Amino acid sequence: MRADPSEFAVLRTAACRANVELARRGLARFTFGNASAIDRELGVVAIKPSGVPYDDLTPESMVVVELGGGGKVVDGSLRPSSDLATHLELYRAFGAIGGVVHTHSHYATVWAQAQREIPCFGTTHADYFHGPVPVTAHLESLEITQDYEANTGRAIVRRFERLGLDPLRMPACLVAGHASFCWGASVARAVEVANLLEDVARMAYDTVTLNAAADPIPAPLLDKHFLRKHGPEAYYGQERRRSDD
Amino acid sequence: MRADPSEFAVLRTAACRANVELARRGLARFTFGNASAIDRELGVVAIKPSGVPYDDLTPESMVVVELGGGGKVVDGSLRPSSDLATHLELYRAFGAIGGVVHTHSHYATVWAQAQREIPCFGTTHADYFHGPVPVTAHLESLEITQDYEANTGRAIVRRFERLGLDPLRMPACLVAGHASFCWGASVARAVEVANLLEDVARMAYDTVTLNAAADPIPAPLLDKHFLRKHGPEAYYGQERRRSDD
Amino acid sequence: MRADPSEFAVLRTAACRANVELARRGLARFTFGNASAIDRELGVVAIKPSGVPYDDLTPESMVVVELGGGGKVVDGSLRPSSDLATHLELYRAFGAIGGVVHTHSHYATVWAQAQREIPCFGTTHADYFHGPVPVTAHLESLEITQDYEANTGRAIVRRFERLGLDPLRMPACLVAGHASFCWGASVARAVEVANLLEDVARMAYDTVTLNAAADPIPAPLLDKHFLRKHGPEAYYGQERRRSDD
Amino acid sequence: MRADPSEFAVLRTAACRANVELARRGLARFTFGNASAIDRELGVVAIKPSGVPYDDLTPESMVVVELGGGGKVVDGSLRPSSDLATHLELYRAFGAIGGVVHTHSHYATVWAQAQREIPCFGTTHADYFHGPVPVTAHLESLEITQDYEANTGRAIVRRFERLGLDPLRMPACLVAGHASFCWGASVARAVEVANLLEDVARMAYDTVTLNAAADPIPAPLLDKHFLRKHGPEAYYGQERRRSDD
Numbered sequence: 012m013r014a015d016p017s018e019f020a021v022l023r024t025a026a027c028r029a030n031v032e033l034a035r036r037g038l039a040r041f042t043f044g045n046a047s048a049i050d051r052e053l054g055v056v057a058i059k060p061s062g063v064p065y066d067d068l069t070p071e072s073m074v075v076v077e078l079g080g081g082g083k084v085v086d087g088s089l090r091p092s093s094d095l096a097t098h099l100e101l102y103r104a105f106g107a108i109g110g111v112v113h114t115h116s117h118y119a120t121v122w123a124q125a126q127r128e129i130p131c132f133g134t135t136h137a138d139y140f141h142g143p144v145p146v147t148a149h150l151e152s153l154e155i156t157q158d159y160e161a162n163t164g165r166a167i168v169r170r171f172e173r174l175g176l177d178p179l180r181m182p183a184c185l186v187a188g189h190a191s192f193c194w195g196a197s198v199a200r201a202v203e204v205a206n207l208l209e210d211v212a213r214m215a216y217d218t219v220t221l222n223a224a225a226d227p228i229p230a231p232l233l234d235k236h237f238l239r240k241h242g243p244e245a246y247y248g249q250e251r252r253r254s255d256d
Numbered sequence: 257m258r259a260d261p262s263e264f265a266v267l268r269t270a271a272c273r274a275n276v277e278l279a280r281r282g283l284a285r286f287t288f289g290n291a292s293a294i295d296r297e298l299g300v301v302a303i304k305p306s307g308v309p310y311d312d313l314t315p316e317s318m319v320v321v322e323l324g325g326g327g328k329v330v331d332g333s334l335r336p337s338s339d340l341a342t343h344l345e346l347y348r349a350f351g352a353i354g355g356v357v358h359t360h361s362h363y364a365t366v367w368a369q370a371q372r373e374i375p376c377f378g379t380t381h382a383d384y385f386h387g388p389v390p391v392t393a394h395l396e397s398l399e400i401t402q403d404y405e406a407n408t409g410r411a412i413v414r415r416f417e418r419l420g421l422d423p424l425r426m427p428a429c430l431v432a433g434h435a436s437f438c439w440g441a442s443v444a445r446a447v448e449v450a451n452l453l454e455d456v457a458r459m460a461y462d463t464v465t466l467n468a469a470a471d472p473i474p475a476p477l478l479d480k481h482f483l484r485k486h487g488p489e490a491y492y493g494q495e496r497r498r499s500d501d
Numbered sequence: 502m503r504a505d506p507s508e509f510a511v512l513r514t515a516a517c518r519a520n521v522e523l524a525r526r527g528l529a530r531f532t533f534g535n536a537s538a539i540d541r542e543l544g545v546v547a548i549k550p551s552g553v554p555y556d557d558l559t560p561e562s563m564v565v566v567e568l569g570g571g572g573k574v575v576d577g578s579l580r581p582s583s584d585l586a587t588h589l590e591l592y593r594a595f596g597a598i599g600g601v602v603h604t605h606s607h608y609a610t611v612w613a614q615a616q617r618e619i620p621c622f623g624t625t626h627a628d629y630f631h632g633p634v635p636v637t638a639h640l641e642s643l644e645i646t647q648d649y650e651a652n653t654g655r656a657i658v659r660r661f662e663r664l665g666l667d668p669l670r671m672p673a674c675l676v677a678g679h680a681s682f683c684w685g686a687s688v689a690r691a692v693e694v695a696n697l698l699e700d701v702a703r704m705a706y707d708t709v710t711l712n713a714a715a716d717p718i719p720a721p722l723l724d725k726h727f728l729r730k731h732g733p734e735a736y737y738g739q740e741r742r743r744s745d746d
Numbered sequence: 747m748r749a750d751p752s753e754f755a756v757l758r759t760a761a762c763r764a765n766v767e768l769a770r771r772g773l774a775r776f777t778f779g780n781a782s783a784i785d786r787e788l789g790v791v792a793i794k795p796s797g798v799p800y801d802d803l804t805p806e807s808m809v810v811v812e813l814g815g816g817g818k819v820v821d822g823s824l825r826p827s828s829d830l831a832t833h834l835e836l837y838r839a840f841g842a843i844g845g846v847v848h849t850h851s852h853y854a855t856v857w858a859q860a861q862r863e864i865p866c867f868g869t870t871h872a873d874y875f876h877g878p879v880p881v882t883a884h885l886e887s888l889e890i891t892q893d894y895e896a897n898t899g900r901a902i903v904r905r906f907e908r909l910g911l912d913p914l915r916m917p918a919c920l921v922a923g924h925a926s927f928c929w930g931a932s933v934a935r936a937v938e939v940a941n942l943l944e945d946v947a948r949m950a951y952d953t954v955t956l957n958a959a960a961d962p963i964p965a966p967l968l969d970k971h972f973l974r975k976h977g978p979e980a981y982y983g984q985e986r987r988r989s990d991d
Contacts (some may be wrong), residue, residue, distance in 0.1 A: 062981050093982045127956065149963075188869065188963040190868070214369060222371070229400070229433075377678065380678070451645055463611050476645040492551030494551060579877075707951060736825075739795065
């Protein structure tokens with residue numbers, strides 16, 4: 012499938028806004044973070060250009076690449092984010108997601124560096140993540156030296172498969188020794204998830220340093236809070252919610 | 257008792273201001289928090305609508321419900337906060353309070369998640385809370401699956417009854433694995449309490465991580481500070497203070 | 502000695518500025534903090550009025566009291582800070598100080614609540630405080646119930662006498678279970694000290710939570726840094742410094 | 747070599763901007779921090795004047811000193827930073843660096859006070875520092891009482907020699923009980939390094955307090971991230987990068 016570049020305007024704008032928002036919310040310092048959006052009909056992904064400051068981003072500077080074909084650039088004059096291949100692996104494995112966000116936000120990164128999943132200690136967490144936020148294993152040496160970024164995505168997917176997780180009920184994963192990837196039905200939603208993850212990660216950090224033996228909340232409370240916001244019987248907010256919003 | 261909606265203007269304005277103030281002071285991030293005010297003569301409560309961003313709130317958007325009768329909406333076109341039933345339980349059990357605030361403010365939530373009461377480590381705490389800030393037990397499974405929000409309020413009330421606490425001398429409670437509820441003679445005062453609780457919770461967190469064996473202050477010092485601000489012999493400020501202000 | 506109120510203008514202005522500055526620098530939240538300045542020739546102290554918000558302070562609202570005579574108000578229509586008697590004890594015992602500041606700034610208060618002196622872990626500390634910042638013992642019950650605020654000042658003075666400390670080389674003390682008092686040759690300097698104390702207290706907190714066995718810096722390094730800024734051989738800055746500036 | 751003062755304008759401006767930037771980024775509070783830039787052709791260094799507030803700095807207020815000859819002032823009317831001799835030692839030993847920055851930024855100082863090197867716990871760190879950030883030993887008493895500032899620089903150089911470190915791959919060092927020194931090909935780059943060091947130090951602090959047994963990342967991951975940004979095969983950003991940029 013070969014798309015006409017004039018069709019990419021909406022996708023470019025959504026991806027650009029999400030990247031700018033990452034910086035504005037303090038989730039991406041320096042150039043540590045990138046967001047992408049997918050158009051599954053056109054089979055393309057728009058992603059941040061590599062190493063460009065957030066203040067300089069415009070919709071035109073986004074790089075549009077093929078979902079298939081090894082991520083070949085189909086529109087745009089800059090080099091895509093070095094993390095592109097990780098994004099592509101997630102889009103391929105998680106068919107329901109519309110946007111991916113990678114940040115080194117402080118507390119999420121701290122849990123990733125400590126190589127610990129984030130336990131569900133409270134209802135703030137349960138409102139958005141249906142259980143502990145998982146962490147990958149460290150990559151093997153060969154996975155690092157060859158095809159590193161794609162292997163990072165594969166490590167996330169493997170972890171989700173092993174734990175039997177639904178990516179829309181668990182819209183985030185920590186990568187050991189690295190940072191987090193988040194996603195959602197849209198890239199705007201993925202930014203919101205990244206923000207919530209940071210908040211929840213900070214609360215969990217302080218909880219466990221206050222009480223190393225703190226228990227996760229009971230399963231019925233986890234279900235109650237997640238489902239009152241996201242299930243078919245949701246009663247939070249002013250309308251029935253979709254499970255991913 | 258059936259009130260005329262034109263009588264709700266003052267109550268709506270007070271509730272709206274309190275909700276806006278929660279966000280302005282950084283006590284409620286995202287939509288984690290809500291405030292309500294009661295008019296005991298009219299028998300009605302004005303509360304935040306569910307899931308509406310703080311920036312969009314107006315006095316007209318507040319939802320007015322009956323204190324009795326299961327919290328039936330008597331005025332307003334939106335759905336009330338999903339935590340309404342918790343507020344109503346508190347108003348019914350604590351007859352002297354005029355406003356209730358629920359926030360997931362960071363440090364108060366951390367103590368709730370760690371399932372620990374907040375010891376009174378200093379005079380900052382003693383100036384406003386007459387002893388350790390209590391924490392509820394976790395709810396039983398049935399209390400979660402049926403009538404969850406009302407049961408949350410009942411767990412607070414039970415805790416206060418067991419400890420023999422006066423709600424105006426201890427204007428806050430932590431809910432295990434969830435967050436805090438605060439109250440006061442007015443909803444404006446309840447917001448102030450929520451802010452002070454967050455401050456005191458942060459100090460206590462750092463105190464106990466610095467010295468796990470730190471002692472609470474002696475009882476005479478607790479009484480001295482609480483009563484110089486709130487007792488009949490209060491001498492702080494420019495006038496005799498009421499015990500709740 | 503009875504002074505003419507027209508002579509208090511400079512003192513009132515200095516005290517007012519210092520109180521406003523406490524709030525502006527984030528050292529005093531809510532109404533937790535007060536500053537005073539002394540005119541030793543006139544034998545009077547100007548101090549913050551009790552319970553008045555920092556935004557409402559003016560030079561005229563400062564309360565001028567006698568250093569002797571039990572702190573009798575000699576000029577001003579408001580009630581003085583409830584901590585007045587503590588300030589007066591410090592002025593009486595430490596003849597070289599010109600201003601006193603009391604704050605519940607976060608980290609200094611945390612050390613006071615943990616009942617630990619602040620060790621000198623680095624040169625930032627040594628640049629301003631010549632050794633560990635001391636902490637008082639808890640007051641006895643009778644000292645709390647009778648003449649509490651004066652006894653707080655006496656506890657500080659006793660601690661300095663026992664440790665043989667020079668108040669200009671150690672311009673701060675923690676009060677157990679309460680917070681800090683700071684001072685200096687002027688009240689403006691006392692505010693600066695309170696700010697530095699908070700900074701140093703935060704660094705020390707994170708140092709000891711990172712390494713519980715961290716050693717204080719060696720005595721020669723403590724002397725080197727303190728004296729290159731404050732001793733007769735000081736060589737920091739653009740001129741020879743006085744020991745308290 | 748004796749340079750004409752008119753040749754120092756560019757150097758003065760670069761040094762001034764870097765000092766102002768230290769304060770603007772929150773890396774230097776009070777007067778804790780200074781930056782210098784070198785012109786190796788002219789054999790001179792421009793450095794912050796001692797004790798002058800950052801807001802008052804201008805290019806003209808920078809002090810220009812000789813690299814050789816004991817740091818004699820060759821242009822400028824103010825006294826140079828008391829840390830000048832440390833800067834000069836670093837310029838003499840590390841021939842490829844163009845700027846030096848000294849700050850007491852919070853978390854870097856905490857690691858220095860705890861006398862611990864900063865382990866490389868994640869890719870954020872690996873992107874900029876090729877391994878753990880080293881810490882010096884404490885100076886001997888004689889090194890403190892005589893020629894203290896030069897000995898501080900020598901302690902850094904000795905540490906780098908013992909560990910066989912390349913100053914452009916490890917552009918920072920902690921000084922035990924003191925704070926950090928950073929450097930780079932330019933003084934602007936040294937400021938960036940100081941900012942990154944603070945960020946990485948904060949992440950490492952929270953990592954190790956969350957999991958005292960956290961492992962550093964594997965060597966292949968360290969190399970991968972450092973070299974994808976800085977090596978001859980770098981593929982991050984929009985152009986091939988120099989190893990120091």
